Amino acid sequence: MSLADLRGDVRAFGAATIKEWRILRRYKGSLLSFVFWPIALPLAYVFQAHAFSGGRADTAAAFAARTGTNEVAGFLFVGWATYMWLSIILWGPGTSLRTEQVRGSLEAIFLTPASRLVVLFGPAISQLVWAIWIFAVVGVALWLGFGVSIGPLEAARALGVILVGIPALYAIGALFAAVVLRFGEVSALVQGVRGLFTAVCGMSFPIVVLPDLAQRVALSLPPTYLIADLRAVLLTGAGIGQVAGDLLILAAMGGLLAVLAAYAFRRTEQYARRGGRLAQY
Amino acid sequence: MDRPMDEIRNEWRAARAIARKELLVFRRYRLNAVNQVLQPLYQTLIPGVLLGATFAVGGEALGLAETAGTTDLTGYLFLGMLALNLGSAGFWAVAYSLKMELDAGTLEPGWLTPTRRETFVIGMTLAGLVFALLATAILLAIGTWFFGAQLAPRLVVAIPALAVASIGVLGIGYLIGAIVLRMREGNFFVDATDFIFVALSGAAFPIVVLPEAVRWISYLLPTTYALDLMRVAALDTRPLLAVPLEWVAMALTSVALVAVGRAAWLSTEHRMRMLGTIGQH
Secondary structure, eight states, X not given: OOHHHHHHHHHHHHXXXXXXXXXXXXXXXXXXXXXXXXXXXXXXXXXXXXXXXXXXXXXXXXXXHHHSOSOXXXXXXXXXXXXXXXXXXHHHHHHHHHHHHHHTOHHHHHTSSSOHHHXXXXXXXXXXXXXXXXXXXXXXXXXXXXXXXXXXXXXXXXXXXHHHHHHHHHHHHHHHXXXXXXXXXXXXXXXXXXXXXXXXXXXXXXXXXXXXXXXXXXXXXXXXXXXXXXXXXXXXXXXXXXXXXXXXXXXXXHHHHHHHHHHHHHHHHHHHHHTTOTTOO | OOOHHHHHHHHXXXXXXXXXXXXXXXXXXXXXXXXXXXXXXXXXXXXXXXXXXXXXXXXXXXXXXXXXXXXXXXXXXXXXXXXXXXXXXXXXXXXXXXXXXXXXXXXXXXXXXXXXXXXXXXHHHHHHHHHHHHHHHHHHHHXXXXXXXXXXXXXXXXXXXXXXXXXXXXXXXXHHHHXXXXXSOOHHHHHHHHHHHHHHTTSSSOGGGSOHHHHHHHTTOHHHHHHHHHHHHHHOOOOSSOHHHHHHHHHHHHHHHHHHHHHHHHHHHHHHHHHTOTTOO
């Protein structure tokens, strides 16, 4: 790849980001959802936690022993904020490919000399802005509603964890995009995988309460490490060194999944081009 | 001119035909249907049960016993899923069907038939209720086989409670129909109000943990009473009010919801006919 190609791809990335941002801005309802869900979803679980705690000291102690923190609201808000961010990253590339497919513009995009990475992850860059927004809303809600304050050091550590987690998550997103190219409609599959993550990755609970087999499944999924490490650095004051082992696993998973995703995407793209299926849906 | 009884019979036949059509469309997308049945399991039940396990002391949900009067956490949340299904019948069955008709451009021709406009909503809600009933039966079977829930024999009380609450669900259908027609792209609104409705009905936690001002909104929803009556019968939970009073409150709120919803629907329909915007989407 020449320098000119690289410059062109960077420009294409910028253009894809601006396009997605403009589309998002047109639908005001979507903007509202980025304020509503980061607060409403975890808040429902906070009420549920109050009901399960019943104001008793022994139930609160059981929670603290299993999670390592007394911050029930913080635990739940961080878990569900991560879940929402994961949703955006994981389904973003596949959803935008599917949208282009339905609009009939996918074939035209594939005819441009821009890298496939631009097609896949250009929209995801603008979605990253929303991810940062979600965490900001959660931070403010925790501070104003529950008196949980997150300092700049904790925020910087959390950013470090997020950066390590990004390759794995984007790779899973690319795998979904490959499935979209191969099969078209995948919303049921997406919901199924989202369900698996919700059921085992610990958005609303620590994975120690899962049965053994489910714990093993949880430990093979990148979101489990991401959620646990974000909670550790934000709520228990853990340093990066204390979660370094997890971060290494997360990075290794990212590398492995990236290779797998690149291979799967190349193969399905070849299949779609040869079979003339890019425009079909 | 037809006699009133003939007219009612004709409208009822039309409502059944609309419901049959909706169920036929639904059956075509089997994976989506399966996902809709299973969604409450992985989105509500499993995270809820595991959060409950995080607070458990010696394997017992002692906190829930304080707030709801039962330690049967799984049974409590299983019954909550019934409210989730009922809510979806009112919210999504009507919203989704109307949006499909709007997008396909078939709403206007449908409204040119001699069938009353209210009958369309009745048919769509009916289809939603049939699906909710099927989903509930499947979930109860799963609950009995996999989770060991012992609810079925004591749920006889659910039949009349669900029948009365269904009248209220029709009211929701009217309201949501009016909103979809006015907003045209109301996905976020429908999703958010469905979530709030289900949460305030006490699907995931006893409403006694809500702030007092919010609790008063719960008292205006018929599903709050339907759910509470079922839980009292199946799990011996503490009732919110005296049981006969709950039956009266459920009937009154159901009728009020239908009256308000129907008025909103008729006014929206009138406005759209005057503006000539029925075919727009």
